[in-house]
Amino acid sequence: MASVAQQIDLAAWIDKSLDYLMSNWDDIPEIAADWDNWDEDDRLDFVLEWPLREDRLHQLQRWQIDGNLSASQLQRFAELEELFERNTPTLGHLLEDESAIAPGLAP
Amino acid sequence: MRKERRRSGHPTDRLIRELIQTGRPAQQGEINLILERMATAPFDPRLVRVLTDELGLSYQNRIVQPHEEALYVHLVRRVLADEQWAFGVTQDQDLADLRRSIRIASARLALYQRRGGYIAATLTSTIHAVSAINRGLRSLPQLWVVFSADRGIIVTGYQVSTPGAVSIPKDTRWLQ
Numbered sequence: 334m335a336s337v338a339q340q341i342d343l344a345a346w347i348d349k350s351l352d353y354l355m356s357n358w359d360d361i362p363e364i365a366a367d368w369d370n371w372d373e374d375d376r377l378d379f380v381l382e383w384p385l386r387e388d389r390l391h392q393l394q395r396w397q398i399d400g401n402l403s404a405s406q407l408q409r410f411a412e413l414e415e416l417f418e419r420n421t422p423t424l425g426h427l428l429e430d431e432s433a434i435a436p437g438l439a440p
Numbered sequence: 441m442r443k444e445r446r447r448s449g450h451p452t453d454r455l456i457r458e459l460i461q462t463g464r465p466a467q468q469g470e471i472n473l474i475l476e477r478m479a480t481a482p483f484d485p486r487l488v489r490v491l492t493d494e495l496g497l498s499y500q501n502r503i504v505q506p507h508e509e510a511l512y513v514h515l516v517r518r519v520l521a522d523e524q525w526a527f528g529v530t531q532d533q534d535l536a537d538l539r540r541s542i543r544i545a546s547a548r549l550a551l552y553q554r555r556g557g558y559i560a561a562t563l564t565s566t567i568h569a570v571s572a573i574n575r576g577l578r579s580l581p582q583l584w585v586v587f588s589a590d591r592g593i594i595v596t597g598y599q600v601s602t603p604g605a606v607s608i609p610k611d612t613r614w615l616q
Contacts, residue, residue: 356493377555384607
């Protein structure tokens, strides 16, 4: 069973992850609007780093399923899911060849 | 229309591109050459675009500006945002960890294309590559290091929770 200190630590990390993901997903329309001004190396670097956000989102989803989110965190998580739904099509354009991507193929 | 990329003329970078283009099997000697090339390549030397939420962050007595040295931005992200590396880790230590991970005998090596760019990447167990003192509070089990065979540089490296969390094309080739 997790200690009180561990629970506080996880709660703080969940708050930080919610902030981080909300900010990153909220930035998508702004990035898309400026995308034509990015050079190809910057675009590729963005695409290569994006999986970090996906991984963090999946960690957050696991904590939500495990019942580790407080009521206020659950409310913010629902807002994040709305943001995710709204900006996923735009993100798909930025990632471009996303249809060819196969998460889970790595050994 | 996508601008034609400038391609590195380094023989091993050309080898990586040729292996991706032809799909031919790689010999062990060629795999060794690729890993050595990756492990000795510089990190991206450019000034890179910084995302809005990263502006003004401070690390190592320096404040993040709109365009920043790529390795510094990489370090700020991994230490402050992701907490994968410990607070206090320097750029040199960060890069040394990425290089060490490439050289580990159990490292998996993937070749693939993204957005027309030719990529070689390694996947390693984080604890084999990053010392306990350098690992952050949110360190994750796998370390992914990405090398551009067009630019001849390490582009990024980060830790992921599972091997499946790295996003790669379906036709990615795992050489080892």
